[in-house]
Amino acid sequence: MTPFQTFYLVLSLVVFALAWTRGGHTERAGVAILVCAYVVSLVAQFIHLNGFRIAEAIIDLMILGGFCWLALRRDRWWTLAATALAVLVMAAHAVTFLTPELTAQQIRADVAARWGIGVLVILSLAAGVVERWMAGEAPASRLADWKPRRTRAT
Template sequence: MAPFQLFYLVLSLLIFAVAWMRGGHTERAGVAIFVFAFLASFVAQVITLNGFRLGEALVDLVFFFALAWLAVRRDRWWTLAAAAFSGVTMIAHVLVFTTPELDMAHIRMDVASRWGIGVLVVLCLAAGVLERWMAGEAPVSASARWRRTEPRVT
């Protein structure tokens, strides 16, 4: 595993944990979308078309639409920024797909650019949690019941 890939993975996991514990419903939905996309990309990475990572492109397309849907349905700014960065990832996929003679150098550049953009998308989630904390909004986990409540005997 490349050092930047390890950094990306550790950063993502830390931000996901913080967003789940300190975020609201929008941030939790974002974490679920991110985790689903990460897991789906591992499964789909074997689907290729003449060297083009078609499976990953399809996962990123679904990820983009999920973030765009979240941005339209919720009132958090970070969802719009994350969807915009995800759209830039789709542009990178299109550029690689339309490259006439795809070689390993192009594939490496594509993967490196998508990793960099991916870090920006994850940082959007972190910025959303930070903004929530700075605004004094309570996290969802503060109101969650972690234990079963015993039924009242009357």
């Protein structure tokens, strides 16, 4: 594992834990989208089409759809940033797909570009959690009602 991969993994785990424990429902949805995409990409990373990572492009398209849905349904600014960054990832996929006869160097450049943008997505999620904390909003974990609901007998 390269140092950047280690950094990316550690940053992701720290931000996901922070967003899950200190974020609201929107931040938790963002964590769920990213974790699901990560798990699916572990299986799909070996699917290629003439050097183009078609399965990863489909997963990134689903991430774009998830963040776009969050941006349209919720009132958090970081979802707009994450959606814009997901559009950039799709642009990187499009450029790679439209490149005839991909070389190993072009494939590495595509992966590096998408990973760099991925770091920005993670940082936008972290900034959303920090902004929520600075605004004094309670995290979703404190708002949860963990007591079983009693039904009234009528």
